[in-house]
Amino acid sequence: MTGKEKVLAVLNKEKIDSIPWLPFAGVHAGKLKGYTAREVSTDAEKLIKSLREVNKLYKPDGQPVMFDLQIEAEILGCDLVWSEDAPPTVASHPLSESTDIPDTIPAATDGRIPLSIEAMKAMKAEFGDTTALYGLITGPFTLSSHLRGTNIFMDMIMNPDYVKDLLSYCVKVAKAVSGYYIEAGMDVIAVVDPLISQISPDHFEEFMAVPFAEVFDFIRSSGAKSSFFVCGNATANIAPMCKTNPDSISVDENVDLAAAKKVTDEHNIVIGGNIPLTSVMLFGTQQDNMKNTVDLIDSVDNTDLLIIAPGCDMPYDIPVENTIGVQQAVHQTEQIREMVKNYEGSEIEFEGELPDYANLEKPFIEVFTLDSITCAACTYMKASAVDIKEHFGDKVDMVEYKYTEPQNIARCKVMEVKQLPSIYINGKLKYSSIIPNRSEFIAEVEKCL
Amino acid sequence: MADFEKISELMQKGKADEVKQLCADALEEGVNPKDVLDKALLAAMNIVGEKFKNNEVFVPEVLIAARAMNFGLEVLKPAMVDDDIEEIGKVVIGTVKGDLHDIGKNLVKIMFEGKGLTVIDLGADVSADKFVEAAVNEGANIIACSALLTTTMTQMESVVKAAEDAGIRDKVTIMVGGAPVTEKFCDSIGADIYTADAATASEKALEACSK
Ligand code: B1M
Numbered sequence: 279m280t281g282k283e284k285v286l287a288v289l290n291k292e293k294i295d296s297i298p299w300l301p302f303a304g305v306h307a308g309k310l311k312g313y314t315a316r317e318v319s320t321d322a323e324k325l326i327k328s329l330r331e332v333n334k335l336y337k338p339d340g341q342p343v344m345f346d347l348q349i350e351a352e353i354l355g356c357d358l359v360w361s362e363d364a365p366p367t368v369a370s371h372p373l374s375e376s377t378d379i380p381d382t383i384p385a386a387t388d389g390r391i392p393l394s395i396e397a398m399k400a401m402k403a404e405f406g407d408t409t410a411l412y413g414l415i416t417g418p419f420t421l422s423s424h425l426r427g428t429n430i431f432m433d434m435i436m437n438p439d440y441v442k443d444l445l446s447y448c449v450k451v452a453k454a455v456s457g458y459y460i461e462a463g464m465d466v467i468a469v470v471d472p473l474i475s476q477i478s479p480d481h482f483e484e485f486m487a488v489p490f491a492e493v494f495d496f497i498r499s500s501g502a503k504s505s506f507f508v509c510g511n512a513t514a515n516i517a518p519m520c521k522t523n524p525d526s527i528s529v530d531e532n533v534d535l536a537a538a539k540k541v542t543d544e545h546n547i548v549i550g551g552n553i554p555l556t557s558v559m560l561f562g563t564q565q566d567n568m569k570n571t572v573d574l575i576d577s578v579d580n581t582d583l584l585i586i587a588p589g590c591d592m593p594y595d596i597p598v599e600n601t602i603g604v605q606q607a608v609h610q611t612e613q614i615r616e617m618v619k620n621y622e623g624s625e626i627e628f629e630g631e632l633p634d635y636a637n638l639e640k641p642f643i644e645v646f647t648l649d650s651i652t653c654a655a656c657t658y659m660k661a662s663a664v665d666i667k668e669h670f671g672d673k674v675d676m677v678e679y680k681y682t683e684p685q686n687i688a689r690c691k692v693m694e695v696k697q698l699p700s701i702y703i704n705g706k707l708k709y710s711s712i713i714p715n716r717s718e719f720i721a722e723v724e725k726c727l
Numbered sequence: 728m729a730d731f732e733k734i735s736e737l738m739q740k741g742k743a744d745e746v747k748q749l750c751a752d753a754l755e756e757g758v759n760p761k762d763v764l765d766k767a768l769l770a771a772m773n774i775v776g777e778k779f780k781n782n783e784v785f786v787p788e789v790l791i792a793a794r795a796m797n798f799g800l801e802v803l804k805p806a807m808v809d810d811d812i813e814e815i816g817k818v819v820i821g822t823v824k825g826d827l828h829d830i831g832k833n834l835v836k837i838m839f840e841g842k843g844l845t846v847i848d849l850g851a852d853v854s855a856d857k858f859v860e861a862a863v864n865e866g867a868n869i870i871a872c873s874a875l876l877t878t879t880m881t882q883m884e885s886v887v888k889a890a891e892d893a894g895i896r897d898k899v900t901i902m903v904g905g906a907p908v909t910e911k912f913c914d915s916i917g918a919d920i921y922t923a924d925a926a927t928a929s930e931k932a933l934e935a936c937s938k
Contacts, residue, residue: 359827359852364878367827369852428830431787432794435741476786476830514782556877556907593877 281339285410285585286465288548289503289525293582297575299608300412300550300587301601303332304345305365305594310335310712314362315594319346322396329397333405335598335711336605337654340410340466343398345591346390347416347470350451351424353389354382363594371427379443380425383450386458395462402463410466412505413459417471418448418489434481441485449489453496460502467497468505468528472590474519475510475532482518490522498525505550509590513538520545530589531555536577543583550585553604559588559596564603564697569618571607598711599697602655606648613649613682620684621691628688635705641726643667643676644702646686646695650678658713659699666719674723729753734767734799739775741791743798750799760806764843768799772841776926779834786830793837816936817845819861820871821853822905823882828875831905831925835873838929844869844936855885859893867899868936871928872918874905883908884916900935904928 279287284298305315307328318325325344333341348366352358355372373380384391394413401411416424422444423430433441456467474486490506497504506524508515511532519527520541526548529538535551542549553559558570571586578584586608592601607614620626633642645663647656660678667676679686681698690698693705700710704726708714714722729752737745746768753763775792778784818839822832829851839846847865849857862870870890874880883903890896901918913921920935922928 359825361825361878364876369827428790428833431790431830434787435791478785478788481785481787511782560877595878 280408281337282406282408282410282465285340286503288583288585289466291546291548291583297581297608297611298339298410298585299337299605300340300342300585301332301336301338301605302342302345302588302590302592303329303336303601304342304591305363306592306596307332309594309596310598315364316360316362316366319344319360319365320390320393322393322400325393325397326400329401330404333401333409334658335655336601337609338409338605340412340585341401341405342412342414342468343401343464344394345414345470346394347414347420347472348424349390349394350384350416350421350455353384353391354380354421354425354451356424365591368424371423371425373425373444374427374429377437377440379440379447381447383454391455391458395458398459398462398464406463411464412466412468413456413462413464414468414470414507415452415455415459417469417474417507418445418452418493419477419486420471420473421448421451423473431476434477434485438484445485445489449492452493456493456497456502457500460497460500464502466503466505466525468507469493469497469524470507472507472509474508474515475512477515479514479518482515487518487522490519490524494522494524507590516541517545520547523547526550526585528552528585528587531557532589535574536579539578539584543579546583548583548585550587552589553586555589555591555593555596559600559604560593562600564597564599565618565621567600567603568607568614569622571604572611572615572618575608575611597697598655599699602648602653602698602711606653610649610652613652617648617681617687620687626684626688628692629685630689632689632692633705638704641670641674641723642704643674643723644705645676645678645699646681646690646702647678647699648681650680650699653699655711655713656699659701659709662713662716662719663701665716666723669720670723673727729756729758729763729767731763731767731770734763735771735774738768738771738795738799739792741788741795743795746795747798747802750802754802754806760803764800764803764807768796768803769841769843772796772838773926776838776841776929780924780926786834789834789837793840796837796841814845815843816869816932817847817865817867818869818871818932819847819849819858819865819867821849821858821873822851823872823874823879823886824852824854825882826874826876826879827851828873828905831875832873835871835904835925835928838925839871839932842929842933844929844932855882855889858886859889859895862890862899863893863895869900869902869932871902871904871932874903874908877907880905880907880912883912883918887917900932902928902932902935 308318
């Protein structure tokens, strides 16, 4: 099955024997190609190159094109503050002092929608057969708050009709933008609404039930699948969210996935989540990421109607090897479970002997991989080393150590290898996770000849 | 006789006009305004804070209760004699530079006010210098910084540094909080107090001011 087939099968509520993996690489995609968050948020070419790299290294079954909740707001008059290592942020609210309801509906040619559409079309052409593509729109409640500011919370109690009218307007915007993205080839439309975590289930029923159901109906009738993304502690709202009838729901680490899954299972809705973004993905080691993912998969009653994804938009600086670790743990759960066990079992002693790196006869290239057959990034890393070995022939030595062998795990510990895949030359770390280009790799080896 | 319980209940429901009226009635009856404040309004805010902490009420309910509290305060304040309005402590609060999440900060502010502290709100996206400048100008006892992003929490260290540079570090208590912040982080940057939620923050702030 291709990744796309897996995602669509699960969203069609079919039972399959693997779990789809959906890395939410928004601006983080830029990191893979050395572009800043601002560059991938404003330059189609750089964005597409970065998304291609995400597809190559992270082997996603499904992939978002842009994770930017400011696209609609910017068009509708909110000022944005830009950042090099995070998506832009809304800094002003055009309706903060007025209770007018706008009537402008963003056109496909407005603001950064053309950039988004261009990237969608390019991704569709290249990966449309193999990867389920996600178009993300700003949910009606979060868009309302972008326009009105946090007054919206008080309005819910003091001026409920106004809130309902503003939400209806934002539903029109949501439908228009979803329409553009579906036309550009998106398989799934994710309605992203972090603010939903901040209101009670009663308020959800009163204000959100109808507008969200309308958006999901529209997406369904336009031939795409849908997802309801929320961030924050939305535990109390999982059941009401299910009742708006999206095909899937995605939650962050503030929600207990296993408990929430019992609720979504009752409604026959797919749930996605929720690798912790900060404590694990950003600050943890590759081992932590693999372990966390295996534990997460083990925590749920059953793995039907399940997608594994980061909690929300991935921070820009997440180490690449951490995401690779998660990907391996989703796609090769059994193998990674063993690796984690072997790594944790401190009893494995390294039985071999490390080379005398200071006195080698010729340059020695060592490739450490999770498994160069199943892990895409490892395959590329290994291939680049094989290529270099061919280039230099007998003048260099090259070896691969796969992490699937307990003795190789022990070797990694002794050599303090922290990230896989990595390439060491003469015992020193030269490349990790990001594949070196050929000429720099050759130059590096030549220095050691 | 004024029914503190009733005022508290109405305040928790955000019934601002009723709260205002009952506060006015209480004053008519000759009840000490300080008692109405402590036993009705601030008591109600404490309950709201606890309920929010336990996920029983959400952001709109807290904001609306705070509004009702302010309606009550409006009638009580002019009636209070000078010794009633003893200043318990002054706090400058804001969300740090680069960060525009302000919901949590606003709730912390409300809880501080619920403890009778005077709060100067600098808003969101506040630079370290601005925090310190306000603290100096206002003679604040506490600088309270909120951050919701891992990329912005490091700004808190700049606030500590700026307070040192301005020579006020030993005069102000620096409090930090927000989802990604931890006790360990607080210690590592040399701030004074970390709390995980708004209700606890207000208790600690009160303690710090009464030292
Ligand atoms: C001084 O002493 C103290 C003591 C205690 C203190 C304190 C200070 N400050 C707070 N506390 C404590 O008391 C409060 C009450 O008990 C608590 O405050 P909190 O603020 O934690 O709680 C509030 C009452 C309710 N909680 C909140 O208001 C935050 C909820 C979540 C869902 C959230 C929201 C709502 C928003 N967001 Co944002 N957002 C998320 C949040 C998810 C989460 N897990 O927290 C988080 C924080 N956001 C995130 C991101 C990435 C972003 N957000 C962004 C935007 C937004 C919205 C505008 C949509 C909206 C903010 C609206 C507003 N005016 O504040 C963007 C950045 C904006 C910026 N530069 O500031 C953007 C970059 C999103 C994007 N891709 O565009 C994530 C941060 C990841 C990270 N670790 O760095 C995030 C954790 C969501 C996620 N799971 O990915 C305590 O922490």
